[in-house]
Amino acid sequence: MNPTDHLPRAFPVSIKGVVVRDGRVLLLKNERDEWELPGGRIEWNETPEQCVVREIAEETHWTVVMGPILDAWMYHIEAAQKHVFIVTYGCYPDGESESVLSVEHKEIGLFNEHEVATLRMPDGYKRSIVKWYARLRADSPEPVG
Secondary structure, eight states: OOTTTTSOOOOOEEEEEEEEETTEEEEEEOTTSOEEOSEEEOOTTOOHHHHHHHHHHHHHOOOEEEEEEEEEEEEEEGGGTEEEEEEEEEEEEOSOOOOOOOTTOSEEEEEEHHHHTTSSSOHHHHHHHHHHHHHHHHHOSSOOO
16 A cells, blocks of 8 residues: 555546537647647636636637536546546537637647547547537437538
C-alpha cells in the first residue's frame, strides 16, 4: 500500500460540447495535434451547462443551446501525465455565425460524421460524437450527416 492511498484525489473537470451544424461536427486542434471538442474547465459558481456555452463562445464565437449529457469518463493525457474528468453534452447551434479560431487552439474544422473515425482524437470524444449524431437522427426526419 502506498502512503498516499488514503488521501482523497482531485482531478480537473472539463466540460465539452458536440455541435453539429449542416451535418458537420465542430472540432478544434490542440497543442498536442489532436482534434478535440470545444469546451474547457468549469469555473466557480458555474453550472456545467453554463460552462460549455461560455467555452464554445470563447473558443469559436458560436452560440449554442444546451442539449442532453452524452458521456462522462476519466481521460489520461499521456503527454502531461495527468487525468482529467471529461463530461460531454450535445449542443444545438443557435445562429449561422462563422467560426473564429481562438488563441487556445491551432486549427478549427468542421467534419462529416464518417471523417471522425479517421481523426487523431481521444476515443471518448469519438464516442460522444457518434451518440450525438444518432440522437439527432432519431429526433429529426431531415438527414443529419
